[in-house]
Amino acid sequence: MARIKVGINGYGTIGKRVADAVMLQNDMELVGVSKTRPDFIARMAVSKGIPLYVPEGHEERFEAVGIKVSGTIEDLVSKVDVIVDATPGGIGAQNKPLYEKHNVRAIFQGGEKHDVTGFSFNAYVNYNEAKGRRFVRVVSCNTTGLLRALYVINDLYKIKEAFAVIVRRAADPADDKAGIINTLEPSIPVPSHHGPDVRTVLDVPIETMAIKTPTTLMHIHALHVRTEKTPNREKLIEELSKYRRILLVSKDLGIKSTAKAIELARDLGRKRYDIYELVIWKDSITVKGNDIYFYQAVHQEAIVVPENIDAIRAMFEVADKDDSIEKTDRSLSIGDMSI
Numbered sequence: 001m002a003r004i005k006v007g008i009n010g011y012g013t014i015g016k017r018v019a020d021a022v023m024l025q026n027d028m029e030l031v032g033v034s035k036t037r038p039d040f041i042a043r044m045a046v047s048k049g050i051p052l053y054v055p056e057g058h059e060e061r062f063e064a065v066g067i068k069v070s071g072t073i074e075d076l077v078s079k080v081d082v083i084v085d086a087t088p089g090g091i092g093a094q095n096k097p098l099y100e101k102h103n104v105r106a107i108f109q110g111g112e113k114h115d116v117t118g119f120s121f122n123a124y125v126n127y128n129e130a131k132g133r134r135f136v137r138v139v140s141c142n143t144t145g146l147l148r149a150l151y152v153i154n155d156l157y158k159i160k161e162a163f164a165v166i167v168r169r170a171a172d173p174a175d176d177k178a179g180i181i182n183t184l185e186p187s188i189p190v191p192s193h194h195g196p197d198v199r200t201v202l203d204v205p206i207e208t209m210a211i212k213t214p215t216t217l218m219h220i221h222a223l224h225v226r227t228e229k230t231p232n233r234e235k236l237i238e239e240l241s242k243y244r245r246i247l248l249v250s251k252d253l254g255i256k257s258t259a260k261a262i263e264l265a266r267d268l269g270r271k272r273y274d275i276y277e278l279v280i281w282k283d284s285i286t287v288k289g290n291d292i293y294f295y296q297a298v299h300q301e302a303i304v305v306p307e308n309i310d311a312i313r314a315m316f317e318v319a320d321k322d323d324s325i326e327k328t329d330r331s332l333s334i335g336d337m338s339i
């Protein structure tokens with residue numbers, strides 16, 4: 001069977017990771033990526049052999065600094081089966097008419113509104129519902145993290161209500177334009193948008209509040225979940241540990257912070273220290289009656305990468321849910337961080 005031709009519009013934090021992941025799949029071909037600025041990232045893409053596409057009329061800016069351009073973004077769109085749009089939030093919606101014009105499928109990211117596609121995706125929760133769709137939105141990093149944990153709990157004990165406090169990293173490590181210093185910024189209005197975003201994928205009653213913090217490594221969520229059936233702590237841990245995209249860590253082994261989780265990824269040789277897994281502190285999991293409490297951490301730059309790969313397979317109906325997830329996980333060594 002022919003490989004699925006993939007283009008990445010927006011080769012930034014998410015786009016470059018998805019591009020690398022696409023290159024690891026034997027059923028996909030990376031046709032090219034796009035950049036608007038002729039910087040070192042554009043140069044690196046070309047030096048890795050990835051064809052680079054730029055906005056029309058900007059070719060000279062790139063060629064003036066010796067960066068080879070393979071065409072315009074529209075040229076890229078015309079050559080692919082699917083575009084993964086990883087442009088900054090809001091730009092994806094503006095790009096949608098271009099994808100429609102060329103009759104290509106497209107995946108948008110969590111910075112776009114649910115309405116842009118009318119369908120939001122998480123591989124564990126609704127892989128099968130993505131089958132055959134033209135437009136899919138992969139939800140944000142925080143929403144992906146919440147969904148992975150809530151999916152397992154809901155399946156076991158049926159969630160009656162959930163509440164999460166999200167302690168958000170202020171900026172990504174490479175983001176030298178954004179960020180806050182020496183302050184904490186509560187997200188107002190309350191509740192935050194993350195609860196409704198979870199409900200675009202999984203129908204559970206959840207509310208969230210968020211606080212931006214001056215850190216770049218990961219987000220942390222403090223969760224309280226009340227269930228219909230009475231949970232059992234050991235059983236819950238046993239079930240969570242069956243999912244490769246959930247990594248249970250322990251404070252006893254010294255992983256007591258996001259810094260230490262990242263250090264684990266570094267020591268294991270993960271590219272860009274990416275943690276695709278949702279990290280849950282096993283020893284934080286506390287059950288009192290029908291109430292479950294725990295902490296989890298999300299590596300915002302990486303957690304949505306496997307979801308984008310599975311979304312492609314689901315849209316083209318080339319693999320069943322479990323097969324796609326397993327193939328993606330194997331290609332990215334997801335699950336190998338178990339300690």
Ligand SMILES: NC(=O)c1ccc[n+]([C@@H]2O[C@H](COP(=O)([O-])OP(=O)(O)OC[C@H]3O[C@@H](n4cnc5c(N)ncnc54)[C@H](OP(=O)(O)O)[C@@H]3O)[C@@H](O)[C@H]2O)c1
Binds near residue numbers: 013086110172
């Ligand atoms: N970063 C995260 O933590 C994270 C996590 C989950 C989901 N997301 C979502 O993923 C999407 C991308 O975020 P990101 O953090 O990867 O952004 P980013 O690092 O700023 O990268 C955006 C990319 O899009 C390109 N771009 C900028 N303006 C463009 C335009 N008008 N048309 C085409 N390309 C343009 C940029 O190219 P130039 O640099 O050349 O301008 C850059 O390559 C957003 O929806 C975001 O909400 C982000």
